Amino acid sequence: MTPTITAFQRSPDRGRGLARDMPVRWALEEVGQAYDVRLVSFSAMKEPAHRALHPFGQIPTYEEGDLALFESGAIVFHIAERHAGLLPDDANARARAITWMFAALSTVEPPILELATARLLEGDKPWSKERLPLVEDRVRDQLKQLSVRLGDDDWLDGGFSAGDLMMVSVLRRLNRSGLLDEYPNLSAYVARGEARPAFKRAFDAQLAVFTAASTG
Amino acid sequence: MTPTITAFQRSPDRGRGLARDMPVRWALEEVGQAYDVRLVSFSAMKEPAHRALHPFGQIPTYEEGDLALFESGAIVFHIAERHAGLLPDDANARARAITWMFAALSTVEPPILELATARLLEGDKPWSKERLPLVEDRVRDQLKQLSVRLGDDDWLDGGFSAGDLMMVSVLRRLNRSGLLDEYPNLSAYVARGEARPAFKRAFDAQLAVFTAASTG
Numbered sequence A, B: 001m002t003p004t005i006t007a008f009q010r011s012p013d014r015g016r017g018l019a020r021d022m023p024v025r026w027a028l029e030e031v032g033q034a035y036d037v038r039l040v041s042f043s044a045m046k047e048p049a050h051r052a053l054h055p056f057g058q059i060p061t062y063e064e065g066d067l068a069l070f071e072s073g074a075i076v077f078h079i080a081e082r083h084a085g086l087l088p089d090d091a092n093a094r095a096r097a098i099t100w101m102f103a104a105l106s107t108v109e110p111p112i113l114e115l116a117t118a119r120l121l122e123g124d125k126p127w128s129k130e131r132l133p134l135v136e137d138r139v140r141d142q143l144k145q146l147s148v149r150l151g152d153d154d155w156l157d158g159g160f161s162a163g164d165l166m167m168v169s170v171l172r173r174l175n176r177s178g179l180l181d182e183y184p185n186l187s188a189y190v191a192r193g194e195a196r197p198a199f200k201r202a203f204d205a206q207l208a209v210f211t212a213a214s215t216g
Helices: A021-031 A048-053 A072-082 A091-120 A128-150 A162-174 A184-194 A197-215 B021-031 B048-053 B072-082 B091-120 B128-150 B162-174 B184-194 B197-215
Strands: A004-008 A036-040 A061-064 A067-070 B004-008 B036-040 B061-064 B067-070
Touching (some): A004 A021, A004 A197, A021 A162, A021 A197, A036 A197, A048 B128, A067 A072, A072 A091, A091 B072, A091 B091, A128 A162, A128 A184, A128 B048, A162 A184, A184 A197, B004 B021, B021 B072, B036 B197, B048 B061, B067 B072, B072 B091, B072 B162, B091 B128, B091 B162, B128 B162, B128 B184, B162 B184
Parallel strands (some): A004 A036, B004 B036
Antiparallel strands (some): A004 A061, B004 B061, B061 B067
């Protein structure tokens, strides 16, 4: 059965692939699962029909028969659990890959989200200039520790896994901040993720939505 | 095999059960799994021996034979996967319970963490008084939507699950903020979680560590 995901009708990042449908598309491409996409407008996202699928009125959602999920992390995990390619077979290695999924979303991402909020929602506030360096330092705290752990390895724990997929997705939010450049092994790690054919297919697919909306 | 978790030698919340060993203890109590606790000082948490277990130098960690995990969400999931009681048997219901785990950590918690940061790390900044209401409103945005979804139900999706365990754990960080009181069904939901015998055993165990450290 072909699952259906939702994505922004007009991507607020102008096709840079930072919306949360991107990790889901990437996971589906990694495992070779075809999928349908239903585009949702900002107003429709807040309507009861969409909220029945996503209580927080966001994208992505995932529908497959009578199963409906939301949360990109949960959807990626669901895909990883049901298809080969994103979680190791060995039980301990599998548990560690899942740990990195949670670490990406629960430890590394919160200060990155705070930085985005500081720029997008508080960029015009009188405290913005003085406060931004504090927020950036909190991002650096996590990047530094992640950089040490990654070291010279290609991926966080052995082969590429759903943990790397989520971590690269989270770190990509920093692409324009310059912060990632301070940690060359993390920059290379993100580039390694972005170079995967499955990433490229997913990226092109979401970009095509933005391009079509812009020219349509 | 009895797993070993790590916890703060001296809890920074003075035994209020807001440290991240609490959801792990709670999960272990829910499934009836005995566990050992190794207490770690703030300085030892940053040492290489502990960082080998937890790359971000935090608690909790989870060791069981040759498996070592970190991240409370990942550890709770590991426990839930291996023991009955925290995830439904039905495949779709199980996927939805996992979705709520991710929603707790990835959607509901980030603004709550930002509020804690605003108070603890930026409480003395000149912008604190003017900025705090903005941060609180971002927390309210999520609480309101969660409140609508929960409605009159006892738990987020059928019976109590690991999703509720994580969500209640996340919401408990707001206990002293007054924000939860604005959503009576969420207050009642948290109280319902805290009333579970397994929660109480876990809470008492972590409080005993603080009490012993204070009087020892």
